[in-house]
Amino acid sequence: MARTWPRTPTPRFERWREEFAAYQEEHAPTGRHFRVTSDYSTQLYGAHGGRSEATTLGDLGHLAEVEARIARSQQVVWDAHAAEVMSAASEGGLEATAEALREDEHWIRRLHRDGQPVDVSTDAARWVSGVLGTCPPNPMIRAEEIWGLWLSVVGARQICTRVRDQLILELVDAGRPRTHxxxxxxxxxxxxxxxxxxxxxxxxxxERRAASGEIPGVIGLEARRSPRGSRP
Known part of the structure; x- marks a missing residue:
């Protein structure tokens, strides 16, 4: 759907931009009050049903379901981020909003094109509300805080795919039919x-990098082996 952006930023947008710059300076270096941590990503992984231990084909199917649930949460948080950016752009126009958020205009057009109404029935929408509860009524600040949450959900998905991929290799190495x-x-x-x-x-x-000593602190298995009775 085409959209007409304001040609010049409104006084309201200029006030938002000043508040946003001060907020980012206050919360440097990330520019957000919300902190993206591995602990929180792990918590979100668990909230979607993720498991730290996985050994069977059934576990593999479960992990696939978990990843799909996390992907849906990503979309909800994306939509919430897009809504705030669009709110800012409605006052600032495309160019000024992109400049203030340090994004390019194509990114904002993509948010406008792909963003959907937020599914408020989801846990992800409640997590968004929790993040926004600490924010002033400034859509640029709110967009940035929601982006931190999105990165945390991405982290949860990365945990899921690591566990899944490790299990895939273990099952194949154990001789499970690849079709299964x-x-x-x-x-x-x-x-x-x-x-x-x-x-x-x-x-x-x-394994090649570990064996050749390219990974600090890791020695390949072959490199550690020495003939019986030889000197260390």
Whole structure:
């Protein structure tokens, strides 16, 4: 849907921009009161049903469901972020809003195009409300705080994919039929094969780097082995 942006920022927007700059300075270096931490991402992973231990095909299917739930939460938080940016742009116009938020105009157009009404029935919407409860009524500040939450949800999804990918490798190494593994994920066999190839290539590269001493503090298994009776 086309949108007509204001040609010049309104006095209200200029006040928001000044408040936003002062807020970012106060909460440097991130510019947010909300802190993105691994602990909170882990908490969000658990809130979506994530498990730290996974060993079976059934666990793999569960992890696929967890990732889908996290992806839906990402969309809700994205939509909430987009709503605040659009609120700012409605007063500031495209160029001034992009400049104030240190984004480009294409990003704001994408938010306008892809953003949907926030699904207020979700846990993610409640997390957004909790973050906004600490914010002044300034959409630029609110957008930035919500972005921190989005990054935390991304972190939760990354935890899920790490656990999932490790389990994929363990199941394949244990000789489980690849068709069974792909079926547990709900993927086509072709998609699974492409993903498995990437995982195996990444693992091989990591093992190569460890063996050659390229990873500080990590020594490859082969490098640690020495002939029986030889000097250390």
């Amino acid at each position: 593994v792909s079926r547990a994920l709900g993927w086509s066999y072709e998609r699974f094969q492409r993903h498995l190839t990437r995982l195996e290539e990444d693992r091989a590269e990591l």
